[in-house]
Amino acid sequence: MGIISYVNEEIQVIRERDPAIKSNMEVFLYSSFKAILHYRIAHKLYLKKHYFLARWVSQRAVRKTGIEIHPGATIGKGLFIDHGSGVIIGETAELGDNITLYQGVTLGGTGKEQGKRHPTLRDNVMVSAGAKVLGSFTIGENSKIGAGSVVLEEVPPNCTVVGVPGRVVKMNDEKIPRLDMDQVHLPDPISNDIRELQADNIRMHRQIQEMEKRMQCLKENPIPEEKEEENAKNEDF
Numbered sequence: 401m402g403i404i405s406y407v408n409e410e411i412q413v414i415r416e417r418d419p420a421i422k423s424n425m426e427v428f429l430y431s432s433f434k435a436i437l438h439y440r441i442a443h444k445l446y447l448k449k450h451y452f453l454a455r456w457v458s459q460r461a462v463r464k465t466g467i468e469i470h471p472g473a474t475i476g477k478g479l480f481i482d483h484g485s486g487v488i489i490g491e492t493a494e495l496g497d498n499i500t501l502y503q504g505v506t507l508g509g510t511g512k513e514q515g516k517r518h519p520t521l522r523d524n525v526m527v528s529a530g531a532k533v534l535g536s537f538t539i540g541e542n543s544k545i546g547a548g549s550v551v552l553e554e555v556p557p558n559c560t561v562v563g564v565p566g567r568v569v570k571m572n573d574e575k576i577p578r579l580d581m582d583q584v585h586l587p588d589p590i591s592n593d594i595r596e597l598q599a600d601n602i603r604m605h606r607q608i609q610e611m612e613k614r615m616q617c618l619k620e621n622p623i624p625e626e627k628e629e630e631n632a633k634n635e636d637f
Contacts, residue, residue: 406440409477417500420434435467442471471622475499476523490518495525496541502529510535510552522557 411427414580427433434597438461447564454471462468465507473489478498481487489495492515493507501507506587509517519533522541533551544575549620551566560570
């Protein structure tokens, strides 16, 4: 792809996914644009086994943008990194088309693997701010990772993942994240559990109050012994 075609593609990607952009010229100011441009150059050098030059180009991008993309990573079309500071993409990471990453995202390894050490993200995945995806597994297409989540195992397609460690809280949500771009209104299983516990606590409290009232009534109006015997016989039958 030529530089003009690349710039035009980036303009379309950023305009589609960032409502803050007002003109095409602003694309040249975006750290995402600079980091991905440096990555494309570094990746070509890496494939030609010019490893030092590849790392030199990529490290220049880190100093300029705060985004670290290893030149060995494989990245498809339409990657958008919003704000971007603190984003890290490891050497063996594989990203499909139309991926969206927010600031502070890490696509890293666990330190235990050899060879393929970093995650694979299929098309249209969105990873929200501060999320960590660690290990050599796959995030299925159209899936969304909630802010601050730590994902340590495979995620099926069309899922939403939240929490530490990350848990699938929604499946078959086929709305494409790059068109949705909502990293806030996600299911919160912890809050749901807390609400259920609160409801259970209220029910138990009411039951205890009812029992206390009955006990008080029995103290104030004791059942005669004859009636007690009769009740006992009825219970035996």
